[in-house]
Amino acid sequence: MTDPHAGEAEELSAALDDVDLDSPSTTKFAEFEYVLAALVHLPRNQVYAVAVNRAAELAALVKSVPANHALVLAVVVKDADQVKATQEAVRRYLSSGGVPAAVVFERDPAGGWRSSWLAMEAEQAGSDLAAQVSSLATQLSLQVEHVEARERVRKWPGRSLRAAEHPLVIDDRTRRMLRGAVASRSAVMLVGPPGTGKTQLVGEVIDEVAGAPANYGMTMAHDYLVVTPDESWSARELVGGETVDDTSKLRFSPGYVLEAIAEDRWLVLDEANRADLDRIFSGLFTWLTGNTVTVGRVSGDPKASPIFLGWADGPKSEVIGAELLRSDTPDDGQGAVHYLAGKEWRLFGTYNAVDAQRVFRFGLALGRRFAHVPIEMPTVEGFTQALGNRLSNLPTPLEDSVQAELVSVLQRIYQAHAGLSGMEMGPAALLSIPEYLDAKDLPLSSAELRQRIAESYLMGMGTWLATLDDNALEQLGREFQRPEVLGDQWDWLVGKLGGLR
Structure with a gap:
């Protein structure tokens, strides 16, 4: 029976055939990484390839694996006698938390290259990456070995623009x-x-x-x-x-x-x-x-x-x-x-x-x-929805009465910001205020709540506030000084601006 996935393996083999494995170029694997990344449905820079003559070389080569991006390591073994030893070296690397998944390639006696071993951290079971690696295994006709983790000193964090737990509320x-x-x-x-x-x-x-x-x-x-x-x-x-x-x-x-x-x-x-x-x-x-x-x-x-x-x-x-x-x-x-x-x-x-x-x-x-x-200022309704998302994700929920008062104050502040023609300020800093309130030490009164809001506002918005002219400050002050907003905390805020100018 014809292997329905033979084309994927051949494409990888052809990409490796085009690589000068002895070249010092840092981009020599670019095309191969593209092909492998497409098969596993990842961005190219989340796949990283290295070539080894001996298994002992792996430890030095993986130091250049992009710590905050690579999810799959591809190891190309030049010497057939080193395949088993290299697989063991890669297995140790996975168990130490180096990368979540790895695949080993060796020369095919019939010509070209073939994948011979695919492994993944056992703790990845059930993740999106596990499904992607499983799909790759099917395409390469391999079984996935699940490697148990050893005790780890650290695991590198990823870097991201995203804040997926708090998606933006825009029209x-x-x-x-x-x-x-x-x-x-x-x-x-x-x-x-x-x-x-x-x-x-x-x-x-x-x-x-x-x-x-x-x-x-x-x-x-x-x-x-x-x-x-x-x-x-x-x-x-x-x-x-x-x-x-x-x-x-x-x-x-x-x-x-x-x-x-x-x-x-x-x-x-x-x-x-x-x-x-x-x-x-x-x-x-x-x-x-x-x-x-x-x-x-x-x-x-x-x-x-x-x-x-x-x-x-x-x-x-x-x-x-x-x-x-x-x-x-x-x-x-x-x-x-x-x-x-x-x-x-x-x-x-x-x-x-x-x-x-x-x-x-x-x-x-x-x-x-x-x-x-x-990207315009959200409506008050949009701001309130975003604020509700933040509040619902607090580790320890606020008491209902505290939350209701907090929402009311922040709505009034946001409306005041939106009214500054030409100097508008979006909701990002206001949306971070709930995290500043320590749920283990909740304010006991409305006055104490407003003190906490004013403190967080100064930390997040103080430098912007310090750039406003007297007319803009007066316009904000008329709203902020209302008892139901910040009351006398507005005077405290204004008094702190001198140190931020």
Whole structure:
């Protein structure tokens, strides 16, 4: 009977055949990692591949496994006599909590490569990853070995934009606009007041794409790289530029856009207008219209091979000729490096419309390259719903009377914020106030509750409050001084602002 999954194994074997296993390149496994990641339904940078001659080499190689991303380790064994010993070394690595799952590849006597062993931490049973690994096992005709954990010193945490336990409450039309923008445009800018959850919303979109890529017209999940620009940025930070290498020669060093493309990760420019992007985007203006641009040369020699930034024909990003960027690679000027963003690659930005008065604005030319999605202040009803979500997730629930009074005060504060035309502040800091209230030491009176609210408000909003002019402070004060809001705690707040200016 024909193996229905033979195609997957052959694709992996072909990808490994194309790898120069002895190359020092850090991206030599990129295509192989893409193929394996697609089979296990993970972003590429959650799959990490290494090649070993001897099992003893594994301990040193896995030190470079991305601690906050890798979920599956692929170990390619060059020497057939080392396969069993390598499997045991990988088994020890899994039991120590190195990665949740691993697969070993060895040479196939009939030619090419084959997967010979697949294992996963026993504690992953029942998780989404367990289902993904089980699916991979079926495709590779393997059994999954479940490895019991030894006592561990630590387990590396993951990094995330998400706050999945507290999803944002925004209107359906805004979500529809955002989905449409991500599906149809390569560059998307979320614009709105501070505290409205723009960055979290990007994370929620990434989660949605990972869960159902077809809903966005895509074929796979995508990981991301988050950076926060600042006023010191030049084109070198964003795109790339010349730098002095370890041999004291000028070489091209990729910037964040090229780095994200090389790793096939979406790029998120958080608080993008803190840098003068009009000035530093340079060739990206043309590139974002779908064209190919030259972004530099591999060295300071004017005849050195050029570096191009363009677009791939398929969904995945790739780099062709990356070896020319290494200082130990001879360059006769006849080659070229091509950074090709995949059709599914995306550039996100978040733009604080309030801070635009104090930092940088986007010009019209740059603005046209992005799809702009306005993220507005939630309605009072939306804020109340989000607040209710937070309160329902407190480790120890608040007493009903305390919770009702807290909700009433925060609603009034939020309405006062929304009334500051041109200086609006989103709900993020207010939504964190419930966590500040210690449920084991509940306030005993309305006055004590307001003291706690004022303290948390000062910690989360004080620096913003200190930037307001006298008219805005007076407008807020009229509402905050009401007995049913903060009462005399407003005077306490204002008295603390001098130390924050």
